[in-house]
Amino acid sequence: MRAPFGRRLCEVTENKASGGYRIFSLIDREGPAPEPGQFYMLASERSWGEGGGRPYLPRAISVAETAPAKDGVRLDFLVEGVGPGTDRLCDLQPGEQVWVTGPLGNAFSTPKQVNHEAAGAILVGGGIGIAPMAIWRRRLVENGIPLRVLLGFRNEQHSGGLNELFCAGGALCPDVRLATEDGHAGHQGFVTDLLATMLAGDDATSAVVYSCGPPAMLEAVRAMCAEQGVACELAMESPMACGFGACFGCAVPKPDGGYMRLCLDGPIVRGDAVLEVAHA
Amino acid sequence: MPEFCGIDLAHPVINASGTYDAIAAYRVFGEALLQDFPFSAFVSKTITPEARAGNAPQRIWETPAGMINSIGLPNKGLEGFLAEDFPELAKLPVPLIVSVMATNREDFSRLVREVADRDGVAAIELNVSCPNVHSGLIVGENPDETEALLETLRPLTEKPLIVKLTPNVANPEAVAIAAEAGGADAVSLINTLKASALDPMTREPALAAGHGGLSGPAVKPIALQQLRSVRAAVEISAIGMGGISNGADAAEFLAAGAELVAVGTENFRDPRAGARIANELETGMSGASPRLAVLDLD
Numbered sequence: 001m002r003a004p005f006g007r008r009l010c011e012v013t014e015n016k017a018s019g020g021y022r023i024f025s026l027i028d029r030e031g032p033a034p035e036p037g038q039f040y041m042l043a044s045e046r047s048w049g050e051g052g053g054r055p056y057l058p059r060a061i062s063v064a065e066t067a068p069a070k071d072g073v074r075l076d077f078l079v080e081g082v083g084p085g086t087d088r089l090c091d092l093q094p095g096e097q098v099w100v101t102g103p104l105g106n107a108f109s110t111p112k113q114v115n116h117e118a119a120g121a122i123l124v125g126g127g128i129g130i131a132p133m134a135i136w137r138r139r140l141v142e143n144g145i146p147l148r149v150l151l152g153f154r155n156e157q158h159s160g161g162l163n164e165l166f167c168a169g170g171a172l173c174p175d176v177r178l179a180t181e182d183g184h185a186g187h188q189g190f191v192t193d194l195l196a197t198m199l200a201g202d203d204a205t206s207a208v209v210y211s212c213g214p215p216a217m218l219e220a221v222r223a224m225c226a227e228q229g230v231a232c233e234l235a236m237e238s239p240m241a242c243g244f245g246a247c248f249g250c251a252v253p254k255p256d257g258g259y260m261r262l263c264l265d266g267p268i269v270r271g272d273a274v275l276e277v278a279h280a
Numbered sequence: 281m282p283e284f285c286g287i288d289l290a291h292p293v294i295n296a297s298g299t300y301d302a303i304a305a306y307r308v309f310g311e312a313l314l315q316d317f318p319f320s321a322f323v324s325k326t327i328t329p330e331a332r333a334g335n336a337p338q339r340i341w342e343t344p345a346g347m348i349n350s351i352g353l354p355n356k357g358l359e360g361f362l363a364e365d366f367p368e369l370a371k372l373p374v375p376l377i378v379s380v381m382a383t384n385r386e387d388f389s390r391l392v393r394e395v396a397d398r399d400g401v402a403a404i405e406l407n408v409s410c411p412n413v414h415s416g417l418i419v420g421e422n423p424d425e426t427e428a429l430l431e432t433l434r435p436l437t438e439k440p441l442i443v444k445l446t447p448n449v450a451n452p453e454a455v456a457i458a459a460e461a462g463g464a465d466a467v468s469l470i471n472t473l474k475a476s477a478l479d480p481m482t483r484e485p486a487l488a489a490g491h492g493g494l495s496g497p498a499v500k501p502i503a504l505q506q507l508r509s510v511r512a513a514v515e516i517s518a519i520g521m522g523g524i525s526n527g528a529d530a531a532e533f534l535a536a537g538a539e540l541v542a543v544g545t546e547n548f549r550d551p552r553a554g555a556r557i558a559n560e561l562e563t564g565m566s567g568a569s570p571r572l573a574v575l576d577l578d
Contacts, residue, residue, distance in 0.1 A: 264304055
């Protein structure tokens with residue numbers, strides 16, 4: 001969906017803790033409903049760059065869920081405070097205003113759009129990267145597309161969002177499986193262990209993998225899919241000052257040389273359209 | 281209505297080169313961009329003779345009240361620019377200023393000749409923050425190099441030539457005097473300040489290129505002082521820029537002697553910043569009154 005030109009103020013209606021993360025909601029009275037995978041540039045109206053400090057630039061945040069609201073669209077964002085910008089977003093109070101530009105970037109493609117023989121989807125989310133998996137999962141379920149969701153977390157402190165985004169009737173949705181590195185829930189180990197088991201199945205190539213998470217996890221997903229001949233779409237992240245192609249900061253190397261601007265040609269990128277996901 | 285080097289403009293706010301890609305913004309925002317174009321003239325990203333991919337990431341780093349960038353001038357090269365981008369930029373509802381850069385006078389001449397030849401180009405900005413491969417000197421850091429370059433380029437076109445001054449020198453006014461002597465119509469300042477950030481954990485530079493250029497409100501006082509020095513030294517017009525975020529900031533640059541102001545980093549925070557700042561200038565409505573900002577310097 002096309003973003004309105006410019007930034008606009010949206011009111012915070014809710015902000016609550018969810019495990020080690022926070023989920024906050026804005027009411028957007030001007031923009032269209034976002035497509036799964038799209039992101040917004042967010043900056044609080046107050047205490048953002050004033051007085052010469054940080055945060056200064058807006059932060060690119062994927063939308064986790066959306067719903068029609070009175071006079072507009074509700075946007076839900078899942079955030080973990082890892083620096084001055086996300087710390088400030090975590091502190092937003094209901095009634096505060098947030099500068100919003102978006103929805104920006106491209107959206108996930110359906111399994112059939114990625115591979116016309118594909119019938120189902122495997123969603124792999126890690127850490128805060130489970131956010132775009134939530135809105136995408138709901139859309140796929142609504143469209144009757146068979147899916148499995150694999151979610152991984154480092155430990156209890158660095159986890160959250162499950163109750164609000166992946167549960168129904170007080171229980172984890174039946175299509176969702178968990179992996180945690182500390183073993184506090186689900187399989188003890190990496191979420192990519194679960195993916196490896198699924199990709200070893202006979203019908204793995206009938207699915208398309210969609211993934212978002214830390215760079216090392218995304219690279220593991222990309223490499224596993226490439227090896228197994230399974231198409232994948234990755235929701236990537238790159239340092240981004242503007243979100244609309246102006247700053248040229250979000251360069252991601254392309255296989256044929258040169259760079260793409262992730263805000264324009266992503267954040268959703270086919271696994272075979274990147275060399276590898278750079279990670280420390 | 282301000283006039284700049286014979287070009288009539290709707291208001292005094294333009295963009296800094298390399299801080300707004302109108303073609304990308306049109307992809308994102310559509311017709312609304314053209315109906316409400318934020319600048320009174322559009323300055324292109326710098327064009328070089330050959331295509332450049334730009335630097336490897338990491339390219340940007342947030343700092344207190346600003347950012348450091350080392351983008352590396354990605355562009356399609358002269359041929360690609362003229363074939364693909366120029367026809368799109370010529371459709372913008374405002375005059376087009378094309379920024380060019382080369383590492384020798386022959387290439388610089390070719391860029392100026394080819395670009396100035398196009399009807400849709402109103403003026404040319406010379407990005408001189410690059411070395412002359414023959415002398416090894418950064419042209420814009422050296423008055424003699426700057427004057428010699430202008431003497432080469434001046435006879436090639438009657439269109440306005442604007443020299444983008446670097447702040448990374450002890451005496452920017454000496455370079456401005458040289459640009460004027462060589463026949464430049466205007467100077468624009470400041471470019472970014474050379475800057476670094478290091479990751480305290482890894483002890484490695486934060487940017488892949490090792491260093492970059494600082495921009496944003498952090499540089500504004502430096503920009504204002506350099507503008508005042510340059511203004512006192514030359515008669516030709518000046519475009520002032522460096523951390524302008526609102527109408528009060530713009531009013532300060534105008535008070536310091538700029539004919540036009542350019543918005544750079546603030547565009548990243550607000551895609552319509554140019555229009556907002558122009559409006560704040562006109563109405564005096566901004567965070568701080570421009571009038572007060574000008575009068576309250578002591």
